Amino acid sequence: AGRGGCHTIRGAQIKELLQSKRNVLFDCDGVIWNGETAVTGAPEVVRLLKQQGKRVFFVTNNCTRPRENYVQKFSRLGFTDVAEEDIFSSAYCSAAYLRDVARVQGKVFVIGCYGVQKELLNAGVTMVEEDDDGPDVSIYDCPLDPDVKAVLVGYDEKFNFLKLAKACCYLRNSECLFLATDPDPWHPLRGGRVTPGSGSLTAALETASNRKATVIGKPGRFMFECIAGQFNLDPEQSLMVGDRLETDVLFGTNCGLSTMLTLTGVSTLKEAEEYKGSDSPEKKDSVPDYVVESITDFLEALEE
């Protein structure tokens, strides 16, 4: 099947595809689990892939947990052989970017949750102290730290007007770097509910500051560069499996990987097929090479 063929494959065809690859990159939510429930057979799929000599990596735009907590989640959901080094989250990669690429000499103002703060701490990146401003502090007199050289925005359940206002003030300085963990607009929760994603908070700050953030997460290429840099991956030997066309599949295409959509998450086959006929180059690049119902379908291909 050619590039962006949107080719639904099963058993023997999956087997053939996997035989041609050395590395498998999985998105997490919607691919290997949904919230706190593992996708049926996913732990076994990961175990068998590793047993057959594949290198397996996890690439998630979810910035809410540090790597060490992901290891616990993997283990809780029955994935017994996943190591911290195999997990690349938008929080971990944002910290790596600040430390290794931007080499920020100063502090970072963070709009984000524990996962982002902990990864920055682990990477030795200095943040502005989380201050509890109290109810009386206003945008007119809230303290600003003159050492701030970067603003990083990601999913933050305690997002508020004052944080937005402060970030906006820091970004008035054109030398202050503007980063976002990931562009995700929203995420499905249980019971048909959704939660706004990092992208929606980034959009607020982009509007207020009249600037565009550098996005670290998928579909940007930096996460692949992080993995490739540490494990020496050849894109042509790598398969990206995801459930969201405009992040996971576009990420795969942007990085020169083979791409697969699995239908256990956000995007549908109908959307993928509509994108195929689109005039937009970005939508065209979001059409997967392959489609499976679920990664459970890998089992048939992996069991002898």
Ligand code: PLP
């Ligand atoms: N960000 C947040 C806050 C989420 O809750 C989720 C999914 O639950 C994601 C990002 C997307 O994660 P992934 O890239 O693993 O699908």
Ligand code: CA
């Ligand atoms: Ca996903």
